[in-house]
Amino acid sequence: MTDQTAPKDPDGPEGTAEQVPTSAAVPSQAEKKTKRVSQRPDVSYTPVSNGLDYLVSVFQHLTEGATPPSARDLKYTVLHLQAATEVLLKARLAREHFSLVFADPTQATYDAWQKGDFKSCGTLDAFDRLRNIARLTIEEEDRKRIKELSDHRNALQHYGLTHNAYAIEARAARVLNFLITFIHRHLIPGLEPAEAQYVEQGMDSFRLQLRGIETLVKQRMNDLRSELAKLADVTVKCPDCEQWAMIADGRDEGPTCLFCHQVWPEDPMSAAANYAWIVLGLDEHSSFQDGGDPPVVECPDCGVCALVTEAVTAAGRPGATPLCFSCGTVFKSLIDCEGGCGTVLDFAPDGESIPMCSNCIDIRFARF
Structure with a gap:
């Protein structure tokens, strides 16, 4: 009768059959996480x-x-x-x-x-x-x-x-x-x-x-130098780009910056107020509180409230040059109406004229 017994392992313990290798223990998910090393650095900035x-x-x-x-x-x-x-x-x-x-x-x-x-x-x-x-x-x-x-x-x-x-x-x-x-x-x-x-x-x-x-x-x-040189008396610093390239010469499209192409179309009053506040640091409320004159007033020539009395032009800097952002008029002899109404006049004393606006003259001399 043939011996059906499995052969003995000559290297193993006496009397044991061939050993089947056991599977390696599978690490838990928690163990895997603790052993994983990040390949990305932390986000760190001072x-x-x-x-x-x-x-x-x-x-x-x-x-x-x-x-x-x-x-x-x-x-x-x-x-x-x-x-x-x-x-x-x-x-x-x-x-x-x-x-x-x-x-x-x-x-x-x-x-x-x-x-x-x-x-x-x-x-x-x-x-x-x-x-x-x-x-x-x-x-x-x-x-x-x-x-x-x-x-x-x-x-x-x-x-x-x-x-x-x-x-x-x-x-x-x-x-x-x-x-x-x-x-x-x-x-x-x-x-x-x-x-x-x-x-x-x-x-x-x-x-x-x-x-x-x-x-x-x-x-x-x-x-832009040659073009700006011709317009120096009506050129101011642009409130948008801060270049000396904003032209207020009464052009149809409104005050325009030749450098940044900012335009205030048909809105010279806004352009004047923006310039006075952003460039000059003046606003009507602060001027009123300080007891001073408003920075933007009605222009004696065109009647639009776009005259910046303390404008600084390229031709006149660093001194102030009254400039109307609507009609482009540069004034040299502005005074306040003596009637106390607050109107600004373009008035050159001649010994005969009265430094008053027409309204104040009418009121004062109406009784005569």
Whole structure:
């Protein structure tokens, strides 16, 4: 009879059959998760490096894309330039004291600061606190430009924006100029050596690229030089692009900027009010509170309330030259009506005429 017993394993224990290998234990899902190593680094930016990264994006959109920059490039220029401004201003403010970054510093706690669980102040609040509390030397003109940038950003973010491309480029160049100076004077001196070196390296590139943007702006102004020279007596700084290229000469289409092509069609009163407020920093309410004359009055020639009495023209700067944004008349001898009605007169004393408007003359001499 044939032996049906399985052969013995000569290497195994005596009397055992051939051993079948068992399967390896399968690790649990929990064990797998603990052993998995992430292949992606954490997102980590200091406030300063975060601000610089936004600036890198700004310069990329202005200089490395289409020539001239596309509408999309300019959109992200506005959004990222505003973000860079806010982050860098607050980074310097936090160095003064972390509580100053809170919307309400009296409610600040260090725990909330560490967690980032708080409402921070606005960009303009940060600017004002840096100037008034940290006592940094930063100019009111820069505040105006940052406010305009914030307004553009809010419009883009929340309900859309239609604005002139040349004006956006020119304004961006000015805010960039401010930020580069701000970083150099107020941020770098207080950084740790390693971060200071990193920032300085970025600054070299920023300065070079900004020079290129400013060159484009200057080239466009140079192209307009001969045309603007003929109109210097009615040329003022544009409230949109801040170039000396806004013409108020009574043209049919209304006051027009030759640089950014902004036009106030058939609305010289709005153009005059915008110029007085944005460029000169004057508004009727403040003038009334201070006991002064309104910045925009009715023109003696055309009767439209578009005469800016303290306008500064390219031909007359730095002095004031009364200019009507409706008819383009430049006045040399304006006086207030002696009847006390507030009317402005173009009056040159001749020893015979009465310095009064016709209404006041009629009222005063009606009884005769």
